[in-house]
Amino acid sequence: MNLNIIRHFEDSESSSDDDDIIVEYVLNRRPKTFRDRILQLEFWDDVDFFERYRMSKTTVLWLHNELKNSLKRPTDRNHAVSPLDQILLTLRFYATGNIQQCSGDLFGLHKSTICRIIHHLSRVICCKLRSVIKMPQNVEEIRSTIAKFYNIAKFPSVIGAIDCTHIPILNPGGNNSELYRNRKDFFSINTQVIADAELRILDLVARWPGSVHDSTIFNASEVKRKFDRGDFGNCCLLGDRGYALKKYLMTPLIDPQSQPERLYNESQIRTRNVVERTFGVWKRRFPAIGSKLRVDIKNIQPIIVATAILHNICINHKENIPQETMNYPDIDMPIAEISTQRQSEQIYRNQLIQEYFARLSNETTE
Structure with missing residues (x-):
């Protein structure tokens, strides 16, 4: 085919500079090579x-x-x-x-x-393999999840711990590039994760730019609509103070005063810690998402979701956690208090503290 191209230009009545460039490219093009592959x-x-x-x-x-x-x-x-x-x-x-x-x-x-x-x-x-990431589907799975969370610090009815983490990316360019710059001044995808007590990812949202707040992502998520519909009964999530308090999303108190309140905060924080540990293990297992992803913006979401699926597969197969090979900076969003919390949610949390954690406090002192 190369000889035919050259012959075409040689037989033509007039030759331009462009024709000479094409002929030179064909003559000097590197041959295709097949390298040996290691098994x-x-x-x-x-x-x-x-x-x-x-x-x-x-x-x-x-x-x-x-x-x-x-x-x-x-x-x-x-x-x-x-x-x-x-x-x-x-x-x-x-x-x-x-x-x-x-x-x-x-x-x-x-x-x-x-x-x-x-x-x-x-x-x-x-x-x-998208079915590997899923919330508990039936009563048996829900009860098993609650029991595993309860064994951590005796917080009742917990079905998951929720938080967001930033996946660093290159500057995507374009008119909307600054939307991806987060408050710590680097470009990222703000990724919401709900984790269980075994560090398994139950729900994942990986499509929001880094400048979007955690609570905005949750309010627009499908999992919030499921909780609003009552799909998970009286179960709840545990989140930090970046989320608004709801009956199905328990957040820590700002300034606990009584012993039951301090016990509530301690139990809530210790139980919620599983999502932070999930981030650490996930990024240690696949450092590509812990460092800067150097791929086109359209290819970033599949990589994040694929590594999350593989993370769950590793847990299901009881794989070891890799040794940490490098230290990554703390890139999670800092806790931000939401001042406008609904009064009904505050009453619900206070009832939980007074009825459950007060009794738990008395049992521990006796």
């Missing part, structure tokens, strides 16, 4: 494999079995990348956050191929 599962032992991919070989093979039909290429022409290699190189990106060229050197692929695979697989994970 990662066989090359690394179990310890080294886990350090590099944040999952054991058993869990990776389970993931491969779930996704291989969606990743398999129609033919093996041009050394098509196998589903297993697609999963491994994507996990490598999640585990490091490196630019695609680094992973390309490791897997013997061009960086553009790596980029396409990462973004395609992230979307496949979000579609095929």
